[in-house]
Amino acid sequence: xxxxxxxxxxxxxxxxxxxxxxxxxxxxxxxxxxxxxxxxxxxxxxxxxxxxxxxxxxxxxxxxxxxxxxxxxxxxxxxxxxxxxxxxxxxxxxxxxxxxxxxxxxxxxxxxx
Amino acid sequence: xxxxxxxxxxxxxxxxxxxxxxxxxxxxxxxxxxxxxxxxxxxxxxxxxxxxxxxxxxxxxxxxxxxxxxxxxxxxxxxxxxxxxxxxxxxxxxxxxxxxxxxxxxxxxxxx
Numbered sequence: 001x002x003x004x005x006x007x008x009x010x011x012x013x014x015x016x017x018x019x020x021x022x023x024x025x026x027x028x029x030x031x032x033x034x035x036x037x038x039x040x041x042x043x044x045x046x047x048x049x050x051x052x053x054x055x056x057x058x059x060x061x062x063x064x065x066x067x068x069x070x071x072x073x074x075x076x077x078x079x080x081x082x083x084x085x086x087x088x089x090x091x092x093x094x095x096x097x098x099x100x101x102x103x104x105x106x107x108x109x110x111x112x113x
Numbered sequence: 114x115x116x117x118x119x120x121x122x123x124x125x126x127x128x129x130x131x132x133x134x135x136x137x138x139x140x141x142x143x144x145x146x147x148x149x150x151x152x153x154x155x156x157x158x159x160x161x162x163x164x165x166x167x168x169x170x171x172x173x174x175x176x177x178x179x180x181x182x183x184x185x186x187x188x189x190x191x192x193x194x195x196x197x198x199x200x201x202x203x204x205x206x207x208x209x210x211x212x213x214x215x216x217x218x219x220x221x222x223x224x225x
Binding site for chain 2: 032034036042043044045046049089095096097098099100101102103104105106
């Protein structure tokens with residue numbers, strides 16, 4: 001991603017393994033959460049979202065878990081592929097939509113062959 | 114392809130100059146958001162427009178301004194450019210009705 005220079009957490013996983021990327025948020029009023037994937041030289045790409053009335057949501061090969069008690073969000077990617085290499089951002093907002101989205105610093109996911 | 118189009122993709126300009134970045138939102142989206150992504154600041158929200166009106170302001174400098182036109186495309190104007198303004202500038206759009214935002218591919222601005 002384009003965040004080289006930031007102290008980005010890095011997660012290195014073997015191809016085919018499952019990946020879990022974590023995100024902590026601080027605003028207890030946040031009620032809408034999104035995971036974005038950003039590949040080098042590209043814009044953030046929507047992966048999956050979840051609202052605060054849910055604690056789990058599944059997509060294709062991805063699952064988002066929300067723990068409001070400890071203000072924690074995670075993204076699980078099943079059977080990681082080389083194309084999953086990217087920087088992953090969590091974002092949060094209040095009011096249920098994209099207004100006021102605040103982004104986390106991102107996690108760099110590296111897939112080892 | 115997110116459906117959000119940004120032009121130009123790359124821009125190199127000198128300090129003190131002014132540039133205009135353009136964004137066409139996804140068809141049907143009324144909200145446009147501008148973000149700045151620099152090496153040391155991550156993704157920072159600048160400003161949001163909804164159906165032609167300014168809806169929210171973030172960390173936008175006074176040297177920067179934006180507008181959204183009747184056809185819903187938006188422009189971000191950056192003036193009196195400084196070296197520190199070098200960054201990626203992203204536009205995103207949403208319906209503005211509680212849905213997610215989808216991002217364009219960005220404009221990479223280099224100020225020399």
